[in-house]
Amino acid sequence: xxxxxxxxxxxxxxxxxxxxxxxxxxxxxxxxxxxxxxxxxxxxxxxxxxxxxxxxxxxxxxxxxxxxxxxxxxxxxxxxxxxxxxxxxxxxxxxxxxxxxxxxxxxxxxxxxxxxxxxxxxxxxxxxxxxxxxxxxxxxxxxxxxxxxxxxxxxxxxxxxxxxxxxxxxxxxxxxxxxxxxxxxxxxxxxxxxxxxxxxxxxxxxxxxxxxxxxxxxxxxxxxxxxxxxxxxxxxxxxxxxxxxxxxxxxxxxxxxxxxxxxxxxxxxxxxxxxxxxxxxxxxxxxxxxxxxxxxxxxxxxxxxxxxxxxxxxxx
Numbered sequence: 001x002x003x004x005x006x007x008x009x010x011x012x013x014x015x016x017x018x019x020x021x022x023x024x025x026x027x028x029x030x031x032x033x034x035x036x037x038x039x040x041x042x043x044x045x046x047x048x049x050x051x052x053x054x055x056x057x058x059x060x061x062x063x064x065x066x067x068x069x070x071x072x073x074x075x076x077x078x079x080x081x082x083x084x085x086x087x088x089x090x091x092x093x094x095x096x097x098x099x100x101x102x103x104x105x106x107x108x109x110x111x112x113x114x115x116x117x118x119x120x121x122x123x124x125x126x127x128x129x130x131x132x133x134x135x136x137x138x139x140x141x142x143x144x145x146x147x148x149x150x151x152x153x154x155x156x157x158x159x160x161x162x163x164x165x166x167x168x169x170x171x172x173x174x175x176x177x178x179x180x181x182x183x184x185x186x187x188x189x190x191x192x193x194x195x196x197x198x199x200x201x202x203x204x205x206x207x208x209x210x211x212x213x214x215x216x217x218x219x220x221x222x223x224x225x226x227x228x229x230x231x232x233x234x235x236x237x238x239x240x241x242x243x244x245x246x247x248x249x250x251x252x253x254x255x256x257x258x259x260x261x262x263x264x265x266x267x268x269x270x271x272x273x274x275x276x277x278x279x280x281x282x283x284x285x286x287x288x289x290x291x292x293x294x295x296x297x298x299x300x301x302x303x304x305x306x307x308x309x310x311x312x313x314x315x316x
Contacts, residue, residue: 078118107127167227
């Protein structure tokens with residue numbers, strides 16, 4: 001009689017491999033919605049955090065590049081990382097638009113489209129077409145001419161945005177905010193509303209603890225949540241302009257006295273506007289009723305309200 005043991009061992013090995021593959025599939029995690037307004041999502045299988053592409057709709061490639069260069073923690077997603085979303089699912093019964101945010105196109109399903117790390121092609125997409133659930137990424141791929149299709153942008157981080165350092169309202173009347181990444185204090189731009197650049201220069205000369213903020217410092221405020229998950233207007237102060245979907249925009253003079261002489265940042269996600277994602281220089285800032293971007297490394301509250309540690313910092 002032929003020895004059947006080698007065949008038995010082969011069948012056992014194949015069964016074990018099948019069980020291992022099925023087990024891995026069963027353990028595959030779902031994409032998770034994150035953020036006080038659902039501005040982010042998380043892929044447990046890669047450990048990557050994503051900003052919903054819709055948060056950048058209305059931005060340009062140049063402005064989105066500012067996020068990659070200056071915003072702490074965030075960088076352009078590569079086409080390979082976006083392709084890595086293929087096959088990812090949301091929780092059963094939860095459409096992906098509730099996790100990844102609003103789609104940019106409706107073509108046989110929901111399609112998310114955005115600028116990405118590579119310049120050519122200028123866009124990359126992810127799509128769900130599995131009607132009626134729309135809970136699985138069924139397609140990913142390139143998108144030429146993305147700039148003409150009102151795209152968002154793809155940004156990733158290995159740092160949980162919910163535990164990252166935040167912006168905090170500060171001051172007895174909330175006229176300041178503090179950036180806990182740099183420990184810099186900022187006047188709300190609105191504090192200087194109605195002032196000319198020369199007016200602000202005169203003010204700075206009389207307040208040597210303060211200085212003009214630079215472009216990297218202002219743009220570094222993007223993609224940051226607030227302490228207490230407050231809307232940005234309760235932290236950065238009243239807007240100087242209202243854009244598109246009632247989005248608040250803050251505009252101010254900054255360190256550069258020549259054109260473009262202003263910087264704007266804007267909330268790029270819907271109410272209650274927890275997250276600023278758009279940042280850009282602004283030419284002829286005076287025509288936009290600007291405030292000013294003014295920063296200090298010192299606690300601006302009165303000395304008597306400071307701790308001894310704070311006072312000592314004044315003499316470092």
